[in-house]
Amino acid sequence: MLAATVARFAPDSPLDGLEVTDRPDPEPREHWTTVEVRAASLNHHDLWSLRGVGLREEQLPMILGTDAAGVAPDGTEVVVHGVVGADGHGVGPRERRTLLSEKYPGTLAEKVSVPTANLVPKPAELSFAEAACLPTAWLTAYRMLFRAADLHPGDRVLVQGVGGGVATAAIVLGAAAGLEVVATSRDAAKRDRALELGATAALEPGERLPARVDAVMESVGKATWAHSVRSLRPGGTIVVCGATSGDAPPAELTRVFFNELRVQGVTMGSREDLAALLRFCARTGVRPVVDSEIALSDVGTGLARMSAGEQTGKIVVLP
Numbered sequence: 001m002l003a004a005t006v007a008r009f010a011p012d013s014p015l016d017g018l019e020v021t022d023r024p025d026p027e028p029r030e031h032w033t034t035v036e037v038r039a040a041s042l043n044h045h046d047l048w049s050l051r052g053v054g055l056r057e058e059q060l061p062m063i064l065g066t067d068a069a070g071v072a073p074d075g076t077e078v079v080v081h082g083v084v085g086a087d088g089h090g091v092g093p094r095e096r097r098t099l100l101s102e103k104y105p106g107t108l109a110e111k112v113s114v115p116t117a118n119l120v121p122k123p124a125e126l127s128f129a130e131a132a133c134l135p136t137a138w139l140t141a142y143r144m145l146f147r148a149a150d151l152h153p154g155d156r157v158l159v160q161g162v163g164g165g166v167a168t169a170a171i172v173l174g175a176a177a178g179l180e181v182v183a184t185s186r187d188a189a190k191r192d193r194a195l196e197l198g199a200t201a202a203l204e205p206g207e208r209l210p211a212r213v214d215a216v217m218e219s220v221g222k223a224t225w226a227h228s229v230r231s232l233r234p235g236g237t238i239v240v241c242g243a244t245s246g247d248a249p250p251a252e253l254t255r256v257f258f259n260e261l262r263v264q265g266v267t268m269g270s271r272e273d274l275a276a277l278l279r280f281c282a283r284t285g286v287r288p289v290v291d292s293e294i295a296l297s298d299v300g301t302g303l304a305r306m307s308a309g310e311q312t313g314k315i316v317v318l319p
Contacts, residue, residue: 009022017051020300035111036072039316042314050064050303067134078120080100086270130281145215148239150237154178212233221247222248240265
């Protein structure tokens with residue numbers, strides 16, 4: 001089968017470590033199912049893997065990808081939940097949690113094998129391409145908004161760094177749920193796009209907000225952390241799912257303790273969260289924002305676009 005792999009680590013130029021090549025089909029394994037991938041999508045996790053983060057040399061070549069939708073052997077249309085080991089299904093109770101492409105081969109291939117329990121039925125209302133956008137970025141945004149921050153209609157939320165998959169998802173999901181969404185971006189076109197997606201305001205990073213917010217969705221890290229802390233109301237929550245600009249900003253601890261702020265980390269979400277997200281999209285008409293679609297054989301073009309921060313929404317890969 002054709003697959004996109006980490007062939008070697010390239011910390012300074014991650015695309016140099018990419019190879020798209022034939023790989024053996026997944027071997028049968030008890031309590032696992034091999035899915036025919038109809039669509040996958042890219043995440044920054046793929047770039048980190050190419051840099052060597054979370055992998056060891058002896059694991060190479062490793063197939064990239066955490067997101068996919070496809071068809072099970074019985075013809076069922078499914079969405080792949082990419083977290084393995086969180087509850088022991090298919091691996092045993094003592095295995096630590098990993099994402100696909102960290103220990104087990106990922107989804108940027110014509111086939112992927114996952115624990116059978118990790119297959120969630122795909123609603124007929126969603127295309128394979130739309131469904132493939134959901135399991136990482138959109139699932140993370142869903143959990144950040146409605147589980148970690150516990151936001152409700154009418155609450156205010158700041159989404160830092162428009163353009164990436166999580167930030168875009170947070171704007172769309174938040175607006176659909178009746179939240180007042182403020183977004184930030186250095187790029188004027190992306191700020192305009194945020195308004196089109198449902199944000200009530202779109203500002204430059206660091207700009208003073210119209211009012212303090214109940215929660216901040218933070219995936220940028222060092223470049224926006226101080227602004228995130230200062231934009232929260234007392235008792236508010238910063239939900240962190242990544243740190244694309246660096247993970248060691250000044251902590252702003254005085255503001256954190258004085259204003260009794262809460263910092264909550266999120267890595268994707270549960271199968272139950274994914275099922276709820278799929279129902280939310282099917283029932284409300286909300287659909288993932290697709291930046292572009294590319295062939296698996298041309299996945300390097302999509303990774304380059306994502307690395308340069310040129311996309312708004314998800315880049316879908318079609319095997």
